[in-house]
Amino acid sequence: MQYPEPIAKLIESYMKLPGIGSKTATRLAFYTLDMDNEDVSEFAKSLISTKKDLTTCSICGNITEQDPCEICRDKSRDQSQVLVVEQVKDIMVMERMRDFHGLYHVLNGVLSPIEGKGPEDINISSLLKRLQTNKSITEVIVATNATPEGEATAMYISRLIKPAGIKVTRLAHGLSVGSDIEYADEMTLSKAVEGRTEI
């Protein structure tokens, strides 16, 4: 016996999510069937709205309802520092820490020869352009993860930017090798920003 089409389709959709196999997808689909109508509507609305109402900030690459994003629009933030992160999620982590008041730039990945990801596959050229046009930026803090790819990306960015006379620093103490920004606690991150070193 096959599942009725609506549930079969829902299972298929759940299976498109990362780390979800057919067993979990089936469990989630049946769980959805048991949910209140209101909760399911809310869920469906957020799914659609996430795609429809969000855009990418044309300056920093953050996700936003309005372009430029809230952070880029906020003139009270320190316009001289740009903290470079791998993913949008990392901005939220940094903002939770509340110690950094500068601007951000989202690379949307890291250089990875194994995955065939080169400089043109991540947002490096937009960073360079931004530095060329916005002369108030004097420091770029590279906050890529402490993985080999993250380190290589940081060094690559440093080599590109330094000749322009911009200070390039890297998050320091506290972040253990191989760790992701995403999993660091606020205290550790705060220390890492404070103890950043020039590269």
Ligand SMILES: [Zn+2]
């Ligand atoms: Zn922005």
